[in-house]
Amino acid sequence: MIRSVVRGFGTSLPKRVLTNRELESMVDTSDEWIVQRTGIRQRYIAGEGETTASLGEAAAREALDRAGLTPADIDVIIVATSTPDNTFPATAVNIQNRLGMHHGFAFDVQAVCSGFVYGVTTADAYIRGGLARRVLVIGAETFSRILDWTDRTTCVLFGDGAGAIVLEAQEGEGTVADRGVLTAQLRSDGAHLDKLYVDGGPSTTGTVGHLRMEGREVFKHAVGMITDVIVAAFDATGLSIEDLDWLVPHQANRRIIDGSAKKLGIPLEKVVVTVDLHGNTSAASIPLALATAAADGRIKEGDLVLLEAMGGGFTWGAVLLRW
Numbered sequence: 001m002i003r004s005v006v007r008g009f010g011t012s013l014p015k016r017v018l019t020n021r022e023l024e025s026m027v028d029t030s031d032e033w034i035v036q037r038t039g040i041r042q043r044y045i046a047g048e049g050e051t052t053a054s055l056g057e058a059a060a061r062e063a064l065d066r067a068g069l070t071p072a073d074i075d076v077i078i079v080a081t082s083t084p085d086n087t088f089p090a091t092a093v094n095i096q097n098r099l100g101m102h103h104g105f106a107f108d109v110q111a112v113c114s115g116f117v118y119g120v121t122t123a124d125a126y127i128r129g130g131l132a133r134r135v136l137v138i139g140a141e142t143f144s145r146i147l148d149w150t151d152r153t154t155c156v157l158f159g160d161g162a163g164a165i166v167l168e169a170q171e172g173e174g175t176v177a178d179r180g181v182l183t184a185q186l187r188s189d190g191a192h193l194d195k196l197y198v199d200g201g202p203s204t205t206g207t208v209g210h211l212r213m214e215g216r217e218v219f220k221h222a223v224g225m226i227t228d229v230i231v232a233a234f235d236a237t238g239l240s241i242e243d244l245d246w247l248v249p250h251q252a253n254r255r256i257i258d259g260s261a262k263k264l265g266i267p268l269e270k271v272v273v274t275v276d277l278h279g280n281t282s283a284a285s286i287p288l289a290l291a292t293a294a295a296d297g298r299i300k301e302g303d304l305v306l307l308e309a310m311g312g313g314f315t316w317g318a319v320l321l322r323w
């Protein structure tokens with residue numbers, strides 16, 4: 001049985017760090033409020049010349065280097081983003097060109113904060129379907145460019161960055177002992193589209209727009225939705241929470257992460273948290289956290305790793321994989 005195995009990983013962050021203290025001089029907020037309500041201490045903000053494509057390219061190059069591969073070895077590039085460089089063409093095609101890759105194909109997926117989970121699921125389907133051998137999956141965002149910097153309820157929460165992995169077709173036994181993606185569970189429900197959205201777009205206002213969120217409403221749904229897909233992922237494989245080595249959640253809010261882990265009975269020592277350093281980087285948050293924990297030696301070959309996210313739409317999903 002063909003499995004999609006993680007062969008390499010990489011990250012890229014903008015040069016500029018924006019601390020909570022600095023935000024105190026921009027809007028009516030405090031370091032104490034932000035840390036207590038979200039766990040965020042700082043975030044990175046893209047400067048001149050730094051874009052979703054440039055950050056995504058840098059993360060992709062690092063992932064390829066770690067894998068000992070070059071762009072010539074890649075068949076498909078999938079970029080999960082809600083902040084593309086341009087309305088079109090896709091940021092994935094932009095990154096393909098930056099990498100000097102002129103074969104294969106590249107496209108974006110747009111599922112907001114669940115984008116990386118959707119991207120990995122799509123790549124896994126291409127690999128298992130025999131349409132590709134190696135897929136570069138990138139989560140890259142510059143949310144700072146769609147924030148309303150006068151709105152304290154949103155501008156303190158988000159940051160910029162990118163993370164990437166290379167998924168490769170490898171032969172498995174068809175058991176849960178195999179390395180690679182074991183199951184993916186995706187959901188969406190457009191009934192919630194007015195709770196977290198951008199108030200502009202090419203076909204409505206003709207402008208880019210700004211992020212708007214009813215934070216409390218999103219928070220109310222988050223833990224339930226996340227835990228439902230995680231339970232579905234374990235049911236699909238016959239594995240249980242006790243088998244899990246690492247939970248790598250979307251990094252939106254420390255309280256949502258802790259609440260989900262507690263509800264599922266996952267000890268906090270098994271949860272990778274980077275929201276304090278990166279803020280919410282939407283589709284980039286999972287690959288940033290995943291690469292951080294793999295680079296520092298926490299995630300090791302053979303570990304059972306669970307990715308989960310929930311975001312605008314709503315969209316949500318979970319991927320269970322063996323590293």
Ligand code: UT7
Binds near residue numbers: 034038113252311
């Ligand atoms: O990644 C996609 C998914 N997005 C999320 O997961 C975000 C989900 N939501 C959240 O993380 C939380 O709802 C927030 C962090 C956004 C807000 O935390 P909360 O505990 O739900 O606070 P709240 O919205 O209920 O606001 C509490 C108070 C309000 O004041 P009043 O009405 O009680 O007087 C807000 O106006 O905090 C006030 N407030 C702030 N105060 C200082 C809101 N933002 C700020 C701020 N600084 N930045």
